[in-house]
Amino acid sequence: MxxxxxxxxxxxxxxxxxxxxxxxxxxxxxxxxxxxxxxxxxxxxxxxxxxxxxxxxxxxxxxxxxxxxxxxxxxxxxxxxxxxLVGSRFERSPFTLLEADGGDWSFAGLGGADLRGASFDGVRLREAELTGADAQGATLVRCDLSGAELRGARLRGADLRGSDLSSLDPRTAEVAGARIDPEQAVVIATALGFALG
Incomplete structure (x- = not known):
């Protein structure tokens, strides 16, 4: 001990x-x-x-x-x-090939983090700070991103399927080529003011 x-x-x-x-x-x-x-x-x-x-x-x-x-x-x-990892802060720390399976990373400070190639599966990232994070090609599946700050995040080519994207504004983040499922598309379209159906 x-x-x-x-x-x-x-x-x-x-x-x-x-x-x-x-x-x-x-x-x-x-x-x-x-x-x-x-x-x-x-x-x-x-x-x-x-x-x-x-x-x-x-x-x-x-x-x-x-x-x-x-x-x-x-x-x-x-x-x-x-x-x-609740409330922890990361500065100038690359996450090459990092894998996180489950767990709670709520309120984590990942602003500007290099998450390219990282994989988060089923992780709670509620109200995490991801401003300006580079998550191009990253995997963020089945994650709770509710309340997360995603302004300026680079999510090009990222796999976001099954994650809570209620706080994602595609007008303030780079999302070209990111993978989402139909349910997420409805959430984003509604948030942007579209009338569906």
Whole structure:
């Protein structure tokens, strides 16, 4: 069991480390730490700062990263399954090949994020900040995007099927080639003032 508060971890190699349900960090800072192939399950990180951390090929299941800040981190081939990232903020952190399956990312700060190639399936992104995010070719299926800020988001070629798009205004985002289903088309057309039927 590991429980740390206000600790600072700097330049450490956590390669392949396993973090279980007894792992809890609060208000801690991780600087330039290698988290390559780390596997976490049920761990808790609250109010932590991650700067220059490499999450390459790491796997996280049922882990909470709540109200955390991720700055200049790398999420290459990272997997999140049923994780909680409520209120966390991401700055200058590419998400190449990241996969998120389920979980709650509500109120997450992803403004300007590079989400090209990322996949979100069944993720709750309610009221997430996605202003100016580059999600071209990304997968955002069956996601709850209600109340999300999508102004200036680049969604060209993205797969949005099954997601709540009630807050998407296609006049303020790039949506050419994005895939949606008929039900979503009705929602968007109605929001734009069309009379259907």
């Amino acid at each position: 590991v429980s740390e508060q206000d600790a600072v971890v700097r330049d450490e190699d956590w390669y392949g480390r396993e973090l279980g349900p007894g792992t809890a960090y609060s208000g801690c800072a991780f600087y330039d730490t290698d988290w390559t192939e780390v596997a976490s399950e049920g761990a808790v990180f609250d109010g932590c700062v991650f700067a220059g951390v490499r999450f390459n090929a790491s796997r996280h299941t049922g882990t909470a990263f709540t109200n955390c800040v991720f700055r200049s981190c790398v999420f290459f081939d990272t997997r999140f399954a049923q994780c909680k």
